[in-house]
Amino acid sequence: MSYAKRKWNKNYKENRNSGSSIFTLTSITVIGIFFSVFYFFPLGKLLRYGLSASTLIDVYGSTAIWKIIWFTFWQATLSTLLSLLLGTFVANTVTRLRFRGQSFLRVLSTIPFVLPTVVVSSAFISVNKLFRLDGTIFSLEASALGIIMAHAFFNTAIVVRTVGGWWSQLKDEPEHAARTLGSGPVKAFMHVTLPRLKPALLASASLTFLFSFTSFGVILLLGGLRKSTIETEIWRYATQRTDIKTAAALGIAQLVIVILMLIINGNLRARHATNELGAGFRPHAKPLNARPHMLRITSGVFLVISFFGLPLLLLFERSIKTTTGYSFAYYKQIFTGNQSERFKVFATKEAIWNSITWALIAMFVATVLGYFAANLMTHSSKRLSKTADTLLLLPLGTSGVLIGFGILIALNATPVDFRSKWWIVPLAQAMIGVGFVARIVSTAIRGIDPQLKDAAKILGASNNQVWRNIDLPIISRSLVAGAAFSFAIAIGEFGATAFLTRPQRPTIPTTIFNLLGRPGAETFGMAMALSVILAAVTGVSIAILDRTGSVISRDT
Amino acid sequence: MTHDGLEVRNLSVSLADAKILHDISFFIAPGEIVALLGPSGCGKSTLLKAITGLVSHQTGSMIFDAKDLTGVPVHKRQIGLMFQSHALFPHRNVEENLAFGLEMQGATKARIHSRIADLLELVGLCGFEKRKVETLSGGEAQRVALARSLAPHPKLLLLDEPYNSLDRSMRRHLTDEVRQILKTLKISAIHVTHDSDEASRMADRMLIMEKGQIVRQGTFQEMISNPEVTIVADLIGLETIWEPTIENLEGSYSAATPWGGRVIHEPISSTISLLLRPEKIRITPDGFPVVIENRVLQAGEWVLSCRGEDNFIVAVKTDEQYEIGSQISLMVDPNDIEILSGTLPY
Numbered sequence: 001m002s003y004a005k006r007k008w009n010k011n012y013k014e015n016r017n018s019g020s021s022i023f024t025l026t027s028i029t030v031i032g033i034f035f036s037v038f039y040f041f042p043l044g045k046l047l048r049y050g051l052s053a054s055t056l057i058d059v060y061g062s063t064a065i066w067k068i069i070w071f072t073f074w075q076a077t078l079s080t081l082l083s084l085l086l087g088t089f090v091a092n093t094v095t096r097l098r099f100r101g102q103s104f105l106r107v108l109s110t111i112p113f114v115l116p117t118v119v120v121s122s123a124f125i126s127v128n129k130l131f132r133l134d135g136t137i138f139s140l141e142a143s144a145l146g147i148i149m150a151h152a153f154f155n156t157a158i159v160v161r162t163v164g165g166w167w168s169q170l171k172d173e174p175e176h177a178a179r180t181l182g183s184g185p186v187k188a189f190m191h192v193t194l195p196r197l198k199p200a201l202l203a204s205a206s207l208t209f210l211f212s213f214t215s216f217g218v219i220l221l222l223g224g225l226r227k228s229t230i231e232t233e234i235w236r237y238a239t240q241r242t243d244i245k246t247a248a249a250l251g252i253a254q255l256v257i258v259i260l261m262l263i264i265n266g267n268l269r270a271r272h273a274t275n276e277l278g279a280g281f282r283p284h285a286k287p288l289n290a291r292p293h294m295l296r297i298t299s300g301v302f303l304v305i306s307f308f309g310l311p312l313l314l315l316f317e318r319s320i321k322t323t324t325g326y327s328f329a330y331y332k333q334i335f336t337g338n339q340s341e342r343f344k345v346f347a348t349k350e351a352i353w354n355s356i357t358w359a360l361i362a363m364f365v366a367t368v369l370g371y372f373a374a375n376l377m378t379h380s381s382k383r384l385s386k387t388a389d390t391l392l393l394l395p396l397g398t399s400g401v402l403i404g405f406g407i408l409i410a411l412n413a414t415p416v417d418f419r420s421k422w423w424i425v426p427l428a429q430a431m432i433g434v435g436f437v438a439r440i441v442s443t444a445i446r447g448i449d450p451q452l453k454d455a456a457k458i459l460g461a462s463n464n465q466v467w468r469n470i471d472l473p474i475i476s477r478s479l480v481a482g483a484a485f486s487f488a489i490a491i492g493e494f495g496a497t498a499f500l501t502r503p504q505r506p507t508i509p510t511t512i513f514n515l516l517g518r519p520g521a522e523t524f525g526m527a528m529a530l531s532v533i534l535a536a537v538t539g540v541s542i543a544i545l546d547r548t549g550s551v552i553s554r555d556t
Numbered sequence: 557m558t559h560d561g562l563e564v565r566n567l568s569v570s571l572a573d574a575k576i577l578h579d580i581s582f583f584i585a586p587g588e589i590v591a592l593l594g595p596s597g598c599g600k601s602t603l604l605k606a607i608t609g610l611v612s613h614q615t616g617s618m619i620f621d622a623k624d625l626t627g628v629p630v631h632k633r634q635i636g637l638m639f640q641s642h643a644l645f646p647h648r649n650v651e652e653n654l655a656f657g658l659e660m661q662g663a664t665k666a667r668i669h670s671r672i673a674d675l676l677e678l679v680g681l682c683g684f685e686k687r688k689v690e691t692l693s694g695g696e697a698q699r700v701a702l703a704r705s706l707a708p709h710p711k712l713l714l715l716d717e718p719y720n721s722l723d724r725s726m727r728r729h730l731t732d733e734v735r736q737i738l739k740t741l742k743i744s745a746i747h748v749t750h751d752s753d754e755a756s757r758m759a760d761r762m763l764i765m766e767k768g769q770i771v772r773q774g775t776f777q778e779m780i781s782n783p784e785v786t787i788v789a790d791l792i793g794l795e796t797i798w799e800p801t802i803e804n805l806e807g808s809y810s811a812a813t814p815w816g817g818r819v820i821h822e823p824i825s826s827t828i829s830l831l832l833r834p835e836k837i838r839i840t841p842d843g844f845p846v847v848i849e850n851r852v853l854q855a856g857e858w859v860l861s862c863r864g865e866d867n868f869i870v871a872v873k874t875d876e877q878y879e880i881g882s883q884i885s886l887m888v889d890p891n892d893i894e895i896l897s898g899t900l901p902y
Contacts, residue, residue: 173643179630180608180637181657182708188631191656195647 024379027372031388034369037416038431039395042406043255049409050248059249065233069253072229075144076212079151083208084201086152086307087159093300095164097293105304106160112308113157114485114542115535116492117217118509122531123311124150124222125516126318129524142224150218153311155208162207166200206265214258214399216495217509221516230254231401235498238405248409251402258397312535319528323521330522330529347504348530351511355491356537358426358507362490365430367483370437377442396435400495403428408499422505428496433486440485444478445471484545488538508534560622561585561744562607562712567616569599569606576602577768580616584712587742589735591755593791594765595901600748603765604714607746608637621711631660636710640717642701644689650676650700651685657708675703678737695726702734706741713738713745719754731757752776752792764788766901786829786898795871796832799899811895814844814868818890829896834859834873836892843887846870848878862886 050056059065094106112120127133128140140146174196178188194201219232228236230250237247322329334348376388395403407428411418418424448471456466494509501507506514508530515527562584569577576599584590594600605611607618609630618625625633644653651672658668676682679699684692692700698718705713715734719727735758738745747758755762756776764772764779766787772779776792783789789797800811802824809824810817818830846862849869853859860872862884872886 171641171643173639173641174645176605176608176610176630176637177639177643177645177704178656178660179610180633180635180710181704182631182634182660183656184629184631187660192645195645198647 023375024384027376028384030372031369031376031391034431034434035391037411038407038427039398039403041416042403042410043398045410046248046251046255046402046406049245050250050252052245055245055249056252059246060253065250068228068233069230071144071227072213072231075147075151075227075229076209076215078144079148079155079212080205080208082148082152083155083159084205086303087156087204088163088197088201090156090300090304091160091164091167093297093304094160095168097297097300099297101301105301106164108308109160109304110157111539112154113161114488114492114538115154116488116509116538117154117215117494118221118492118512119315119531119535119538120150120153120311121218121221122512122516122528123315124153126314126528127311129318130314141222142226143222144227146222147215147218147227150222151208151212151215153307154218155204155211156307158207158211159201159204162204163197163200167197170196202265202268206261206268210258210261210265210397213261214254214397214401216399216401216498217513220494221513230257231399231495234401234405235495238408239499244409247405251405254399254402258399262393262397315528315535316532319525319532322525330525331533333522333526334529334533347506348511348526351506351508351530352533352537354501354505355508355534358429359487359491361423361426362429362433362493363483363487365427366433366437366486366490367479369430369434370441370482370486371479373434373438374441374445377438378445392435392438394435395431396439400428400432400493400497401499403431404496404499407496419500420502425497425500425505425507426490428500429490429493430486432493432496433489436485436489437479437482440482441475441478444474448474480545484542487541487545491538491541492534508537561588561620563619564607565617565619567603567606567613567618569602569611569613571602571611575768577606577613580768580770582763582770582773584744584746587739587744588761589738589745589747589759591759591762592746592748592765593750593752593755593762595787595791596750598765599768600765601716604637604716604746604748607712607714608635609633610637634708634711636705636708636713638698638701638705638713638715638718640720642697642718644692644697644701644704646689649685649689650681650687650692653689653700653704654707657704661708671707675707678706679703680733694722695730698722698730702737706737706743710743713743715745715747717748717750719749727751727754728757734758750791756792764791766898771898783831783894783896786896786900789829789831789896790900794831795834796869797829797896797900798868799827799829802828811893813888813890813893814864814886815888815890818893818895820895826897827899829899831894831896832870832888832892833894834871836888837870837872838887839872839874839884840887841885843885845883845885847883848880851878851880860884 090109094102094109124140124146128146133139134141138145140149174192175188178192179185183191213229214231215229216231216235219227219229220235223229223232230253234247234250234254237243237250319330320326320328334352373388373392377385377392379385379388407424408419410416411424452470453466456470461469492509494513497507498510498513501510512527512530512534515523515530564583565581567577567580568575580603582590592600592603602611606613607625609625609628613626620633620635645656648656654672654675655668658671663671672685673682676684679702681696681699681703684696684700689697689700701718718734719730722730731754747755749755749758759776761773761775762779763770764785764787771785772783772788779788779792780794783792783794786797800813800818802820803810803812803817805819809820811820811828811830813830813832820828844864846864846868848860849863850861851858852861858874858877860874860878861869862872863869864886870886872884878884
């Protein structure tokens with residue numbers, strides 16, 4: 001019976017995509033051109049620079065480079081483990097138990113996901129300053145501890161979303177079965193719950209590892225000069241020592257490792273995908289009663305508030321703490337600007353304007369392209385959809401630094417002399433966002449229940465009417481969510497932007513970075529204030545665009 | 557596996573401030589199989605969860621094997637539970653599912669191995685050791701679930717509507733088989749169902765639940781011959797039940813029927829219903845006129861569904877064949893109509 005049903009679904013899917021061939025052709029052309037110019041050509045150029053025997057021997061013959069690679073690995077591993085631990089615990093608290101204030105906690109624990117890296121780094125720097133941790137073993141600056149904590153701060157949100165979403169849909173029966181078969185609560189968790197969570201744990205672990213491995217802003221700001229990873233070294237060699245060859249050789253290593261991890265991730269996920277959430281699943285209707293779990297709830301609430309709330313609160317505190325007491329002086333300085341000659345170099349107003357307009361352009365481009373890409377990814381031709389799927393996965397794994405660096409060294413000659421144009425920045429930001437939009441939209445398209453369409457047809461709707469009344473409302477909601485997400489990515493983007501923007505055309509993240517590079521209470525205060533503004537702009541845009549809450553609480 | 561049985565005394569359970577079970581008391585003898593019957597939402601599953609300890613009870617006590625279960629955690633109760641959805645562990649194959657309970661007891665590899673072989677033979681699934689759970693058919697999955705719950709030698713097995721997802725013939729087949737297995741192993745069991753046919757096949761005795769209370773206990777025969785309570789008659793499939801209008805006479809009552817009043821001498825404390833069994837009805841030319849609205853062949857006899865004056869609907873049994881839409885008339889002695897306490901659930 002199950003076989004027959006699956007077959008029917010498959011047949012159904014095959015005649016499902018009603019998109020015309022003209023539309024498909026347009027999609028292929030647009031996506032093809034965009035990816036060729038802004039992804040494959042730049043990365044190809046990067047390979048050509050880096051792939052010479054003498055360069056590779058030079059670069060990989062040095063022990064300093066291996067130290068950096070080793071550090072990149074172990075910090076990513078520890079960051080992943082810490083995120084998994086915290087995320088699983090928080091997911092349990094915010095999805096499995098029921099108590100007042102729970103949804104607030106859920107939002108608080110997932111907000112970091114959309115926060116720009118510079119904001120989070122600034123928040124950790126303010127924790128460091130307030131508690132005077134500098135110089136102690138708990139120092140969060142110029143230390144591995146700060147980097148790992150900041151990564152956990154971001155990526156716990158991924159774990160909470162993925163694991164929590166999965167967990168809330170698992171039925172209790174297998175745990176109950178384990179209990180009646182003689183296992184205590186701890187054993188039941190280890191032997192039954194944990195294995196059932198495995199697909200979600202693996203998915204979030206691989207994503208966390210990838211993000212920590214290719215992290216840029218956090219390492220640059222919290223690692224200082226002492227701690228660097230492959231990613232920040234690429235940037236240093238390329239921009240500060242202008243040693244393009246070494247940077248490219250490092251870029252190749254980065255690319256190879258990321259592709260390897262994506263392959264491993266794909267295999268793991270394919271092997272562990274269980275059918276548990278398949279047909280007949282219903283959301284877990286009854287979270288546990290809170291009363292017997294007071295200890296778990298209290299510790300969960302404490303953890304979420306102190307780990308996720310406190311750094312953001314302290315960031316705000318530092319932004320209004322001036323040498324003469326609390327005031328909004330730094331904010332005033334940002335908007336009116338330039339009372340003192342010293343701050344003229346920091347064109348903060350322009351930075352805000354640039355960031356917002358460029359993020360809007362990037363959002364528009366990423367959303368349109370993402371929609372085209374999603375259509376290709378869900379196309380009835382298996383070959384086409386598979387190719388599109390793999391293609392769109394690449395920019396997700398490729399870091400902003402590599403994309404920015406590639407564009408910088410590739411698009412410098414006619415007919416593609418683009419690198420000094422201002423619009424190259426939003427296009428690079430769109431390149432990074434398009435994969436996310438495509439994934440959100442294609443998931444929505446695939447998720448449309450064919451029975452809904454059948455029902456509409458039986459009720460007398462034509463193909464066009466079905467598309468307008470069933471497909472479109474569902475797709476448009478995800479398009480809006482994708483747009484919100486790509487805006488948040490673009491406005492906080494630091495890796496590619498750091499390569500491509502000119503000093504006279506700053507963005508908020510690059511200005512924060514520059515401000516933090518200067519000593520002095522005032523530049524520091526302004527950096528904190530600008531971080532708060534960036535966080536606010538991101539938060540507000542997400543809140544306006546993402547009415548459905550699918551960016552914050554989407555279950556990947 | 558002999559033990560002293562399960563005695564539940566005045567058990568009450570509240571979940572999130574709603575009282576689900578009120579004052580439940582019953583006894584299950586060693587080796588006895590009891591069916592727990594009731595409409596959906598009456599608290600059957602909650603009762604099972606309370607017995608296993610998956611929900612905690614507020615008042616009352618449960619004595620099992622001469623020990624009080626209050627405060628004993630789920631995994632120490634030695635009570636097995638078989639789920640409606642079979643709840644096999646999706647990340648373990650058949651063998652690993654069966655091994656789970658034994659691993660928890662710390663059994664040796666060799667012992668687990670031989671026990672699994674025995675269990676698979678018992679449920680007729682030899683050679684299924686390495687099969688993945690998702691490749692099992694509905695009947696096979698239920699058999700594995702049964703074997704898994706039997707593996708750690710429970711003294712009492714609770715079955716929560718285990719055959720709901722199976723078709724009728726598979727249900728009957730498995731019911732007979734499971735009864736045989738439990739009787740051979742002398743394991744007591746509580747079998748939750750809402751199907752009286754399944755209950756009578758499976759169990760020695762029945763408990764009837766309604767709105768969180770046990771309203772009747774006894775054998776199937778006792779309930780058929782004297783259901784006493786409306787919900788009991790309804791659950792075991794007796795027809796025709798209706799709520800009559802009642803007239804208060806001097807010293808007694810009269811319940812209205814199409815064949816005159818059914819006189820009730822006992823004082824009526826609460827609402828009542830009337831039961832008119834089809835075999836008490838004669839088809840005669842000069843009775844209460846009705847129109848045949850539908851008919852169904854049951855065990856070689858026609859059961860006619862008829863409607864008369866005042867929308868009175870009644871089931872009639874006959875050997876003869878009548879056409880739908882034709883008119884007949886029915887005669888009944890009002891004294892053959894039985895009086896039940898309580899009302900219908902719908």
